[in-house]
Amino acid sequence: MASDKGKQVNTPTPEAKTIYDQAGKLFEENKFEEAIELYSKAIDEYADYSSSFFNRALSYALLSRYDEAQRDAEKVMALEPDTADAPYVMGVIREYQKDYTGAMDWYNKSLKNNPNYTQAKDRRKALEERMKSGTPSKTKIGADGGSETIMEEGQIKRVGWFTSDQTFKDVVGMEKQKELIHDNIILALTKPELLRAYGKKLGLGVIFYGPPGNGKTFLVRAIAGETKCKFIIMHINEIMDMYAGNTEKNLHAVFEQARKNTPCIVFVDEVDALGTKREGEQQSNMRMAVNQFLQELDGVEKNPEGIFVIGATNQPWDMDPALKRPGRFGESMYIPAPNYKTRKAAFAYNVRKMPLEGSINYGRLARASWGFSQADIADICDKTALKVAAEADRTGKRRKITMGDFVQMIKSQGTSLDEWYAMVKKEVISKTETQVIDGKKTETIKEGKLTPEEKTRYKPMIKDIKKNLNPININVKKFMRAFAIYLF
Numbered sequence: 205m206a207s208d209k210g211k212q213v214n215t216p217t218p219e220a221k222t223i224y225d226q227a228g229k230l231f232e233e234n235k236f237e238e239a240i241e242l243y244s245k246a247i248d249e250y251a252d253y254s255s256s257f258f259n260r261a262l263s264y265a266l267l268s269r270y271d272e273a274q275r276d277a278e279k280v281m282a283l284e285p286d287t288a289d290a291p292y293v294m295g296v297i298r299e300y301q302k303d304y305t306g307a308m309d310w311y312n313k314s315l316k317n318n319p320n321y322t323q324a325k326d327r328r329k330a331l332e333e334r335m336k337s338g339t340p341s342k343t344k345i346g347a348d349g350g351s352e353t354i355m356e357e358g359q360i361k362r363v364g365w366f367t368s369d370q371t372f373k374d375v376v377g378m379e380k381q382k383e384l385i386h387d388n389i390i391l392a393l394t395k396p397e398l399l400r401a402y403g404k405k406l407g408l409g410v411i412f413y414g415p416p417g418n419g420k421t422f423l424v425r426a427i428a429g430e431t432k433c434k435f436i437i438m439h440i441n442e443i444m445d446m447y448a449g450n451t452e453k454n455l456h457a458v459f460e461q462a463r464k465n466t467p468c469i470v471f472v473d474e475v476d477a478l479g480t481k482r483e484g485e486q487q488s489n490m491r492m493a494v495n496q497f498l499q500e501l502d503g504v505e506k507n508p509e510g511i512f513v514i515g516a517t518n519q520p521w522d523m524d525p526a527l528k529r530p531g532r533f534g535e536s537m538y539i540p541a542p543n544y545k546t547r548k549a550a551f552a553y554n555v556r557k558m559p560l561e562g563s564i565n566y567g568r569l570a571r572a573s574w575g576f577s578q579a580d581i582a583d584i585c586d587k588t589a590l591k592v593a594a595e596a597d598r599t600g601k602r603r604k605i606t607m608g609d610f611v612q613m614i615k616s617q618g619t620s621l622d623e624w625y626a627m628v629k630k631e632v633i634s635k636t637e638t639q640v641i642d643g644k645k646t647e648t649i650k651e652g653k654l655t656p657e658e659k660t661r662y663k664p665m666i667k668d669i670k671k672n673l674n675p676i677n678i679n680v681k682k683f684m685r686a687f688a689i690y691l692f
Contacts, residue, residue, distance in 0.1 A: 216246070216249065216250035216253045216256075217249055217250050219249050220246045220247075220249035220250035220253055220256075221246075223242050223243075223245050223246040223249060224242075224243070224246040224253065224255065224256055224259075226242050227239045227240075227241075227242035227243045227246065227256070227259065228259070228598070230242060231259060231262075231263060232595065233612070234591070234612045234613060234615065234616040235616075236263040236266050236267050236616065237267070239259070239260075239263050240260055240263045240264065243256045243257075243259055243260035243263065244256075244260065247260075252283055254279070254280045254283040254284050254287075257276045257277075257279045257280045257283070258276070258277070258280045258289055258290060258293065260276050261273045261274075261275075261276035261277045261280065261290070261293050262293055262590075262594055264276065265293060265296055265297050265300065265590075266587055266590070266591065268300065270297050270300065270301060273293065273297050274294065274297055277290045277291075277293050277294045277297070278290075278294075286317050287317060288314045288315070288317040288318035288321045288324065289314075289597070291310045291311070291313040291314035291317065291324075292310070292311065292314040292321065292323060292324045292327075294310040295307045295308070295309075295310035295311040295314065295324070295327065295328075296327070296590060298310060299327070299331060304331060307327075307331055308328065308331055308332075311324045311327055311328040311331065312328070315328070323593045323597060326593075330557075364436075364437075365434065365435065365436065366428060366435040366436065366437045366471075367428065367435065368425040368426070368428040368429040368435075369429055370422070370425045370426050370428075370429045371426055371429040371430050372386075372426050372430060374422075374426060374429075374553070375419065375422065375423055375426045376542075376546050376549035376550050376552075376553050376578075377542055377543065377545060377546025377549060377550075378419065378423065378539065378546070381423065381537055381539065382423075384537060385423070385427060385537075388408055388410070388535070389408060389410075389427060389431075389469075389512055389514075390427070390430055390431060392404070392406045392408070392467075392510075392512070393406075393431040393433050393467050393469075393510075393512070394430075394431060396467070396510070406467070406510050408512050408513075408534075408535065409501060409512075409513045409514075409515075409532050409533040409534055409535065410512075410513075410514050410515070410533065410534075410535040410536070410537060411475070411514075411515045411516070411517065411520060411523075411528070411533045411535070411536045411537065412424070412514065412515070412516045412517075412537050412539050413516070413517050413518070413520040413536060413537070413538060413539070413662070413665065414518070414538050414539035414540055414541075414665060415518065415539075415540070415541055415577065415621050415624050415625070416518045416577065416579070416620065416621075416624060417577035417578060417579030417580060417620055417621075418539050418540065418541055418542065418577050418578050418579070419539055419578050420516040420539050421471075421473060421516060422578075423539065424437075424469075424471045424514055424516070427469065427514075428469065431467075431469070433467045433468060433469060434462075434465045434466075434467065434468040434469070435468070435469050435471070436458060436461060436462060436468065436469070436470050436471065437471045437473065438458055438470055438471065438472045438473070439473055439474075440472075440473065440474055440475075440477045440478050442454075443455060443458070443478070444478075444493070451492075451493045451496070452492060452493060452496035455493070455496050455497055455500055456496065456500065458470065459500040459503065462511050463503075463511065466510030466511055467510035467511070467512075468510065468511055468512075469511075469512045469513075469514060470511070470512070470513045470514070471514045471515075471516070472513065472514070472515040472516070473515075473516050474516065474517060474518075475515030475516060475517050475523065475527075475533075476517040476518075476519045476520065476522045476523050478493060478494070478497055494524055497527075498524075498526055498527065498532070501513060501527070501532040501533075502532075513532075513533070515533055518624070519628075519631070520536070520658075520662060520665075521631060521632055521652075521653045521654050521658060521662070522653075525655075528661070536661055536662070538662070538664040538665050538668075540664070540668055541575070541576075541577055541578075541621055541668075541672075542576075542577070542578050542581070544567075544570050544571070544574070545570075546578075547569070547570035547573055547574070547576065547581060548566045548567055548569070548570040549566075550578050550581045550582070551564070551566045551569045551570065551573075551581060551585065551610075552564075552566050554581060554582050554585035554586075555585050555605075555610075558585070558589055558605050559604045559605060560604055560605055560606075561603070561604035561605065561606045562606065562607065563607075564607050564610070565607060568607075568611075568688050568692060569610055569611070569614070569688075571684050571685070571687070571688035572611060572614045572615075572685055572688035572689050573614055573619075573685075574681045574684050574685055574688075575619045575621060575622070575672070575681045575685075576619045576620075576621070577619065577620055577621050579620065580617065580619055580620055580621075583617070584610065584613050584614055584617055585610070587613055587617075588605060588609050588610050588613045589605065591609065591613065592605050592609055611689055614689060615689050621672070625669055625672045625673055626673070628669055629669055629673055630652075631652060631653050632652040632653055632654050632662075632665075632666065632669070633652050633666070633669065633670070654666075
């Protein structure tokens with residue numbers, strides 16, 4: 205918290221100080237929107253009130269309004285160049301945006317201004333562990349495992365080897381999926397001689413699909429940790445290039461890298477962005493990129509020994525049908541939103557390194573978060589820790605995180621999945637429309653984007669969407685959440 209003592213920028217008028225204190229009470233109650241309004245009023249009373257700018261930045265960050273949070277943090281740094289608080293919150297913003305390198309830079313700046321800043325030390329240490337175990341390396345790759353850069357006439361692309369210390373023990377729930385992955389991927393990479401003895405090919409293409417934030421990428425990281433084999437994460441934004449032909453060259457370079465370093469896994473995140481359907485007015489360069497991708501997958505099919513290609517998508521219906529035939533991405537695995545047991549385990553996993561006071565009722569937290577994604581749960585735990593840390597910074601008194609802190613944060617948060625379910629319903633679920641023509645009602649069925657084959661292939665997803673959008677289930681979820689938050 206920016207200090208109120210001894211600095212000209214924090215000598216507000218009595219009126220501004222009174223409003224600031226009222227805003228602080230709202231902040232403690234997780235009423236961040238109301239707190240922002242009062243911090244703004246305090247700033248109107250005293251334009252250089254850096255503590256109000258800082259607290260408003262923190263409130264914006266907790267509401268995921270990062271541009272506004274950054275603006276206020278920059279104002280604090282302009283008013284107090286030596287502050288450690290504003291760089292700290294800038295680091296938090298970057299971390300929430302998954303810009304881990306940028307976050308590390310800001311935490312270092314915070315500690316440069318105040319080497320004893322405990323919160324910045326703790327978050328930097330946690331981020332170092334996360335980057336070591338779960339963030340794609342920025343190191344350039346080479347055919348021999350050394351350093352190399354994919355360089356063409358356009359942008360310079362960097363695709364790094366990926367290693368992970370995470371294993372299936374870190375993946376909560378998803379027992380069925382883990383069993384399938386073990387039999388189809390882990391065995392082939394760890395005991396290839398066993399599968400060869402039975403005549404089984406060692407290459408495989410599989411799609412992980414389902415609502416966002418439920419562990420598709422995390423599951424891939426666990427596969428990397430379980431197998432300890434060479435692993436490439438192919439982010440589409442690293443591969444796509446504005447110059448004609450470069451995207452295809454970049455794709456070929458990545459698959460060449462895999463072929464020269466078997467056994468190897470290539471993970472294609474958001475594969476629908478690259479493997480989109482080749483139709484309509486689609487730009488010719490995009491069609492060429494899809495064709496190149498298909499050629500590379502065909503090369504894997506012809507020589508599959510030890511190369512696995514895993515794709516992840518939230519919108520499998522937008523993928524080109526040619527990608528989904530046997531030999532390419534022939535297998536599909538639905539990764540659903542967490543059930544009660546998985547949500548309970550997710551809370552226990554995400555708070556394992558936090559200082560907790562008393563017993564935490566994970567069952568109650570799981571009920572209060574019914575319908576939340578695993579990413580939502582991780583975000584709730586992280587923001588709860590940040591809120592208590594900010595309180596300790598403001599008051600100078602440290603305390604442990606309580607059950608009530610988690611409940612209050614759940615109360616102030618919403619689920620990210622409701623919007624996804626509503627969106628995909630329009631995309632993939634058939635519906636009956638009634639029109640009045642010449643005074644007569646006519647019913648027509650408006651088909652979704654799924655073909656009959658895809659309806660069978662993605663049956664688990666369709667069933668899940670219908671279940672989550674059923675009015676009865678929606679009301680039951682609301683009741684259970686309210687019961688867990690307000691009563692038990």
